[in-house]
Amino acid sequence: MKKILETESKTRDKHILVAVDPSESSKRAVLYVADFVGGFPGFTVTLLSIINEPGEDFFETDDERKIWISNATEKSVTLLGKYRQILIQSGFPEEKVKTRVCVDAPGSLTELILSFQCDLNCCTVVVGRHHKSKTEEFLFGSISSRIIHDAKNCAIWVVE
Amino acid sequence: MNAINYTEQELLQMISLWIPPERIPRKVMIKDTANFFRVDYDDIVVLKGIPYFVRNNEREGRFGMEDEQKFWVKRAIDLLTGRVKILKWAFKERYKSRIGGLVFDCVRSPLKEARILKLVRGREDFVQGESTKDSAGNFLRILDYIRxxxxxxxxxxxxxxxxxxxxxxxxxxxxxxxxxxxxxxxxxxxxxxxxxxxxxxxxxxxxxxxxxxxxxxxxxxxxxxxxxxxxxxxxxxxxxxxxxxxxxxxxxxxxxxxxxxxxxxxxxxxxxxxxxxxxxxxxxxxxxxxxxxxxxxxxxxxxxxxxxxxxxxxxxxxxxxxxxx
Missing domain, CATH: 1.10.510.10 (Transferase(Phosphotransferase) domain 1)
Structure with missing residues (x-):
């Protein structure tokens, strides 16, 4: 009986992961979550910003690289703070809106987002759709296209 | 033995082992490696103790365009073995690449090439070579010339x-x-x-x-x-x-x-x-x-x-x- 109650408690506490960047489409994704779920009880949101670090080849010195990362982190923290406020204003309790900044040089941003989804046990991942040209998607890939193929055991919301 | 201690006469003798007599210069100069623009045809550069006799700049042509001279890439002869080598100086470049209407950031990184040369050492499917530092501390690559x-x-x-x-x-x-x-x-x-x-x-x-x-x-x-x-x-x-x-x-x-x-x-x-x-x-x-x-x-x-x-x-x-x- 105790086990069942624990399971129920977990399923009631839905955890949504929103992966954001400074784009307008990411902003739309946050606004969508605010509009759709804000004010309802039983939801936790983690806002995730991944800083795609270019790697040592792109910097003259290690100091230059560290400064780049520091600036990018600062921008991400500001952005996440702004989005966090949007969600709180939409009715999420403050303690239910978390933020994460991750600095990495990933082979695939999708893989990294899904590893966070797995670690945080999120039932839903939300991303904005960037409307890339075919050429751009061909050369550099698309997170929204790939994530809907690669995700397992969760729902994906791709916000137009 | 550090080749920088070689006398001019000794270097000329070594050159004569690998170069036809009519191509042997009257005198040679050992040049500092910091600036590739100052290293010219018939100069000597010394890398890892080996004297290299510098020949022409390499060229690269594409899409029917005139071959473009790469001043930072020079053909040279290893004066100890007579082998032809390609000396590739650090030419750091950060630029926007334009392709199919897309613009994206690119970089020419001597560090990346040095890293890959190490990774592919001994493989027949990659050019072989090693990297060293020029006198300014930048990565200079010494590559095999592929016939x-x-x-x-x-x-x-x-x-x-x-x-x-x-x-x-x-x-x-x-x-x-x-x-x-x-x-x-x-x-x-x-x-x-x-x-x-x-x-x-x-x-x-x-x-x-x-x-x-x-x-x-x-x-x-x-x-x-x-x-x-x-x-x-x-x-x-x-x-x-x-x-x-x-x-x-x-x-x-x-x-x-x-x-x-x-x-x-x-x-x-x-x-x-x-x-x-x-x-x-x-x-x-x-x-x-x-x-x-x-x-x-x-x-x-x-x-x-x-x-x-x-x-x-x-x-x-x-x-x-x-x-x-």
């Missing part, structure tokens, strides 16, 4: 016409191309991009008969797919060898208007909109399975290759078919 033809030179020379080429020479070329994809897979498996896969960056070593990849100092800022641009480069090479050169819409319009009239927008390259990708429309004997691979690089593609493994799987099936026929 052989580039892939595009090889392709152009094979066959009387496309049909002869395709049935008699293509199966061998396809096997060689598959080996090239495996070489790139090795880089990707180790987290490295090539960065500039082009047919003139593939040289068939006349000593081994194996293609060697060269020039891996480019890097591009990737987004979702780290290796997408490399896969694009492989696709271009495959289309080039399958067509026995690039088939452009301009060529067809002038030389084969009937074939041109059969083309639609779906048949062209997803990035280079004047290149034909649907080669089966031009050469109907190209097997469907092969053409299907080519069409992954066309404007009509709905699915793209994400990695070299996917491409290799499809190529393997085609090779069996092509070799069996």
């Amino acid at each position: 052989g033809k580039t892939l595009d030179e090889t392709v152009q020379l094979k066959g009387k016409n496309h049909e002869d080429f395709f049935f008699n020479h293509y199966p061998g070329l396809l096997s060689e191309f598959i080996a090239i994809v495996k070489s790139i897979k090795f880089l990707h498996d180790n987290g490295e991009k090539h960065g500039d896969i082009r047919r003139d960056h593939l040289i068939k070593d006349s000593r081994t008969g194996i293609y060697r990849l060269i020039d891996f100092d480019y890097n591009y800022l990737h987004y979702e797919n780290k290796f997408g641009y490399d896969l694009f480069g492989l696709g271009n090479v495959l289309i080039h060898i399958t067509g026995r050169g690039d088939i452009t819409t301009q060529d067809l319009l002038h030389n084969a208007p009937d074939k041109f009239s059969r083309l639609t927008e779906d048949d062209i390259n997803i990035v280079f909109h004047n290149r034909v990708t649907n080669l089966k429309k031009i050469y109907p004997y190209i097997p469907e399975s092969l053409n299907r691979i080519l069409m992954h690089f066309s404007t009509s593609a709905r699915v793209y290759y994400n990695n070299t493994m996917e491409l290799l799987e499809d190529l393997g099936e085609v090779r069996e078919g092509v070799l069996a026929s």
